[in-house]
Amino acid sequence: MKLLDFFRIFKRKTFSKAEAERNTYLPFYWDDDYCQIEIVPAENSESIVERMTEIKIPADQSREGLGFTEIFEVGQMSITTFSEEIRTDALSQLLTDYKFEKAKSINYVGDKIANCETVSSKAFGFPNFTIFIETEEEFVKHIWLAINAPDSRAEISREQFKLIKGVLYSLGEEYEMVLADWNSLQLIDLRDRNQIDKYLNSYWK
Incomplete structure (x- = not known):
């Protein structure tokens, strides 16, 4: 399971909040966010649409506020991101080229700090x-x-909003990726600027 894999990652290396206070950018991570808005190879598009169609009615019935009262298993993608052999250094360079700040630490569930140099996330x-x-x-x-x-x-x-749109489009163009939002049950083709604009504007109008 994806969540179990992630729990193991963070249990290996953590340190106190005080050690991360110098960081100007400290992203906050909730368990429920893990791969809920994921970026995956475009070859999965058909199966993603089928799965979203399957869970739409029960998901709508269990929707409560910003979350759900039921758990829906998404399952493993038929074409995994790992199988595409995207190098970590190349993707990191792409993100920093778009002025995305590289975090030194991640605030995990509000009470533990994970050192990005010693964990795989x-x-x-x-x-x-x-x-x-x-x-x-x-x-x-x-x-x-x-x-x-x-x-x-x-x-x-x-400027940041423009950079976010730019980096998502680059992920689509350079790596042929799509965005699957399992919260809103939307599939966004990251090779389509109009779809990206519409999606982001639903968050920030």
């Missing part, structure tokens, strides 16, 4: 938008996003 972004990547050896295993609520729009500058 990395984070890049801005205070209200983070791209997490999980690595295995020199390759990327999973990519997912954490996006803050719409009422935080004031904390995203126009």
Whole structure:
């Protein structure tokens, strides 16, 4: 299971909040966010649409506030991100080229700090938008996003908003990826600027 894999990652190496206070960018991670908004190879598009169609009615019936009362298993992608052999250093360079800050630490569930140098998960972004990547050896295993609520729009500058759109489009063009949002049951083709604009504007109008 993806969640179990992630729990093991963070249990290996953690340190106190005081050791991370010097970091200007400290992304916050909740268990429920893991791969809920994931970026995966475009070859999975058909199966993603089928799965979203299957769970739409029960998901809508169990929706409560910003979450759900039931758990729906997404399952493993038929074409995994890891199988694409995306090098971690190449993806990291792409993100930093778009001025995404590379986090030194991740605030895990509010009470533990994970050192990004000693765990296999990395984070890049801005205070209200983070791209997490999980690595295995020199390759990327999973990519997912954490996006803050719409009422935080004031904390995203126009320049940052432009960079976010740019980096998502580059992930689509360079790596042929799509975005699967399992919270809103949306599939976004990251090779389509219009789809990206519409999706992001649903968060930050």
